[in-house]
Amino acid sequence: EAQVTQNPRYLITVTGKKLTVTCSQNMNHEYMSWYRQDPGLGLRQIYYSMNVEVTDKGDVPEGYKVSRKEKRNFPLILESPSPNQTSLYFCASSRDREYSPLHFGNGTRLTVT
Amino acid sequence: GENVEQHPSTLSVQEGDSAVIKCTYSDSASNYFPWYKQELGKRPQLIIDIRSNVGEKKDQRIAVTLNKTAKHFSLHITETQPEDSAVYFCAAIPTGGGADGLTFGKGTHLIIQP
Numbered sequence: 001e002a003q004v005t006q007n008p009r010y011l012i013t014v015t016g017k018k019l020t021v022t023c024s025q026n027m028n029h030e031y032m033s034w035y036r037q038d039p040g041l042g043l044r045q046i047y048y049s050m051n052v053e054v055t056d057k058g059d060v061p062e063g064y065k066v067s068r069k070e071k072r073n074f075p076l077i078l079e080s081p082s083p084n085q086t087s088l089y090f091c092a093s094s095r096d097r098e099y100s101p102l103h104f105g106n107g108t109r110l111t112v113t
Numbered sequence: 114g115e116n117v118e119q120h121p122s123t124l125s126v127q128e129g130d131s132a133v134i135k136c137t138y139s140d141s142a143s144n145y146f147p148w149y150k151q152e153l154g155k156r157p158q159l160i161i162d163i164r165s166n167v168g169e170k171k172d173q174r175i176a177v178t179l180n181k182t183a184k185h186f187s188l189h190i191t192e193t194q195p196e197d198s199a200v201y202f203c204a205a206i207p208t209g210g211g212a213d214g215l216t217f218g219k220g221t222h223l224i225i226q227p
Binding site for chain 2: 031033035040041042043044045048058059090097098099101102104105106107
């Protein structure tokens, strides 16, 4: 089954404790991205990747890192999480950037206390 | 970068009536406009999309219209049913160069009243 898999689904952590949210897709998609979803603000892009070893900042990149060492994986790293990073995170992939629909993962609900 | 405005933020309609959600965008280079539906507790999923060389596209009870001159596009749902209750997001992306991803509107919470 074609899918985007995110883990974990739920995560509660404390301020400053490094964490990684994993994302993997099995569709051989070139384009991958991370979004955060907050009430009243919609979906905002954090980082994206056009292909292996090619990543760039989205609209809200502060406090996040990503890597794209393999085509299928695109982890999101929070080196020192803060409470304002409490949010619902979605990983997504598409065949290309421009005209292909995004396929979303099931989301990761992160709480930073 | 692109800026997408979406209205209304909440829309309540009687079951069987039509619903219309409107979006405007700022970047005239945008040429792809998808719509996503997000049911409660689930991920967004594409329901329909349109490219700038097309003015209207239909899929059963759902249609999208695009006015490139005015830079706005709309989602139309006819004969609404309870399962249409969800949050709907419009989005736009400049094509033909650049690297920015989809820019989403803030979403419309559609409530279908029985």
